[in-house]
Amino acid sequence: MDKGFPVNLTRNTNADDGGDRKITSEVDFFSERNKPSPSASHNNIKKEIISTDVKPSTSNIHVNTGLQLANTASDQSVVDDGVSSDAKTTELAHLQVELQRMNSENIKLKEMLSHVTGNYTALQMQLMSLMQKNHHTENEVVNAKAEEKIHGVDGGIVPRQFLEIGTNGTAEVDDRVSNSSSDERTRSNTPQNSLIEAGARDHIRNNNGKNGREDSPDSESQGWGPNKVQKILNSSNVAEQSATEATMRKARVSVRARSEASMISDGCQWRKYGQKMAKGNPCPRAYYRCTMAVGCPVRKQVQRCAEDKTILVTTYEGTHNHPLPPAAMAMASTTSAAASMLLSGSMSSADGIMTPNLLARAILPCSTSMATLSASAPFPTVTLDLTQNSNPIPNPNPLQQFQRPHHAPFQVPGFFQGQPQNFQQAAASLYNQSKFSGLQLSQEVGSSHLTTTQAPTHQQQQQQQPSLADSVSAATAAITSDPNFTAVLAAAISSIIGGGHANNNSNNNNNSRSAVSNFSGN
DNA sequence: CGGTTTTGACCTGCGC
DNA sequence: GCGCAGGTCAAAACCG
Numbered sequence: 001m002d003k004g005f006p007v008n009l010t011r012n013t014n015a016d017d018g019g020d021r022k023i024t025s026e027v028d029f030f031s032e033r034n035k036p037s038p039s040a041s042h043n044n045i046k047k048e049i050i051s052t053d054v055k056p057s058t059s060n061i062h063v064n065t066g067l068q069l070a071n072t073a074s075d076q077s078v079v080d081d082g083v084s085s086d087a088k089t090t091e092l093a094h095l096q097v098e099l100q101r102m103n104s105e106n107i108k109l110k111e112m113l114s115h116v117t118g119n120y121t122a123l124q125m126q127l128m129s130l131m132q133k134n135h136h137t138e139n140e141v142v143n144a145k146a147e148e149k150i151h152g153v154d155g156g157i158v159p160r161q162f163l164e165i166g167t168n169g170t171a172e173v174d175d176r177v178s179n180s181s182s183d184e185r186t187r188s189n190t191p192q193n194s195l196i197e198a199g200a201r202d203h204i205r206n207n208n209g210k211n212g213r214e215d216s217p218d219s220e221s222q223g224w225g226p227n228k229v230q231k232i233l234n235s236s237n238v239a240e241q242s243a244t245e246a247t248m249r250k251a252r253v254s255v256r257a258r259s260e261a262s263m264i265s266d267g268c269q270w271r272k273y274g275q276k277m278a279k280g281n282p283c284p285r286a287y288y289r290c291t292m293a294v295g296c297p298v299r300k301q302v303q304r305c306a307e308d309k310t311i312l313v314t315t316y317e318g319t320h321n322h323p324l325p326p327a328a329m330a331m332a333s334t335t336s337a338a339a340s341m342l343l344s345g346s347m348s349s350a351d352g353i354m355t356p357n358l359l360a361r362a363i364l365p366c367s368t369s370m371a372t373l374s375a376s377a378p379f380p381t382v383t384l385d386l387t388q389n390s391n392p393i394p395n396p397n398p399l400q401q402f403q404r405p406h407h408a409p410f411q412v413p414g415f416f417q418g419q420p421q422n423f424q425q426a427a428a429s430l431y432n433q434s435k436f437s438g439l440q441l442s443q444e445v446g447s448s449h450l451t452t453t454q455a456p457t458h459q460q461q462q463q464q465q466p467s468l469a470d471s472v473s474a475a476t477a478a479i480t481s482d483p484n485f486t487a488v489l490a491a492a493i494s495s496i497i498g499g500g501h502a503n504n505n506s507n508n509n510n511n512s513r514s515a516v517s518n519f520s521g522n
Numbered sequence: 523c524g525g526t527t528t529t530g531a532c533c534t535g536c537g538c
Numbered sequence: 539g540c541g542c543a544g545g546t547c548a549a550a551a552c553c554g
Contacts, residue, residue, distance in 0.1 A: 274546060276543085278544075279544090285545095
């Protein structure tokens with residue numbers, strides 16, 4: 001019996017070995033993609049070139065090189081049958097000239113690429129500095145307010161510990177942020193630990209480490225309590241910045257997907273550590289912790305939607321501190337990217353309220369409604385809704401669009417690198433697919449008046465698309481319930497959001513074996 | 523036997 | 539201060 005792993009994976013793939021086969025073929029495809037073109041004529045010309053001591057360029061930039069040479073080669077193979085060696089030599093010379101021309105062209109293209117890259121970097125730097133400047137300005141406003149309180153301008157009482165945290169707590173918070181990987185389990189292993197420590201954590205909040213525990217890794221908060229951050233936000237700019245970083249860990253990414261399984265497969269291994277009945281929902285909420293590495297801070301909550309029990313809402317929090325298999329990277333990078341986007345938006349505002357329009361456009365630039373953003377207390381949350389059936393781009397054959405042929409499977413972002421054309425095609429394709437699947441982006445910003453679009457309920461969203469054929473609904477539901485699709489779609493979204501965010505687990509090696517084992521294990 | 527799930531108890535924050 | 543809700547812990551049960 002599969003415990004904690006999606007049942008519908010095996011259901012969707014008919015058998016466990018079917019699931020393995022699917023993933024294996026995908027991995028094989030990726031490995032194939034890294035090989036040169038299998039064209040026989042291409043191989044022929046390669047041999048010819050090497051035999052004449054002309055080194056072919058291996059640059060990826062020159063996409064057409066192989067084709068042109070291949071054509072030439074096939075021409076030559078015809079000539080080979082009965083033509084003199086002079087013609088052969090002439091042909092070789094011609095090829096050499098052609099190759100040299102292409103090499104020089106390659107160099108030019110490389111220069112262009114480096115130029116564009118440089119421009120991009122410069123622009124990115126400018127953007128960063130602008131954002132930083134903006135943030136700094138807001139900090140000054142906060143500081144001014146804090147100063148007023150310190151000097152009793154408004155008669156307010158300044159909580160002493162907040163000021164102390166501002167100078168002293170920086171290291172503590174930063175340390176927590178940078179050491180998000182600190183071993184929570186180790187910390188919790190001692191018997192009495194949790195209760196004592198819970199109290200100690202609270203004590204730290206109030207006394208700022210006067211009990212001497214602030215330097216201990218034990219002082220690392222669980223990353224789920226909002227209050228510490230909220231309090232620190234009211235102190236100095238340093239503390240605010242630190243708190244913002246701490247908030248980064250608290251950003252949540254919620255994924256709604258139709259699934260009859262108890263949990264969607266995201267490639268990670270999870271251990272259930274709790275279950276609670278949440279108010280207003282007859283379905284219990286399950287709490288999971290990542291067990292792929294000891295002390296991984298990532299947790300997730302899984303709960304069925306109260307309105308539609310076929311919808312599984314999975315809420316992720318935290319960043320993995322260990323290498324992930326590609327299958328896990330897809331979802332992990334997505335949640336990380338979404339969290340980064342969300343918090344980069346929230347960071348630009350002193351009161352923690354994000355700029356929803358900017359964020360919304362950033363997540364999916366061509367859409368006005370694709371994912372739900374919420375900065376309502378206590379946690380900023382991005383919701384990726386993979387349950388909808390809306391289709392802004394009419395597609396007469398949605399099934400065809402969603403099919404996963406073996407010759408062109410979906411890719412996770414890590415595999416896009418070095419394959420720009422494939423990346424663009426896949427991203428564009430998945431972008432359309434994501435639009436098809438009805439990722440809804442609205443701006444629900446808690447109590448703030450920045451709300452521009454009221455997040456529609458699930459029923460409302462369905463009612464907005466009454467004209468869709470049942471087959472489309474069924475296909476979408478079936479596909480979006482496929483955990484692999486969910487993960488890969490999420491990966492594509494993260495890719496669209498921006499490569500910088502998408503692969504924060506850059507040290508993750510693409511261990512295809514672990515991916516296979518994970519999926520088969522799931 | 524080791525890992526996972528279950529489940530009741532406990533803690534914390536928040537609103538009243 | 540009290541009650542509520544969300545979140546976590548850990549012993550016991552369960553499973554392969």
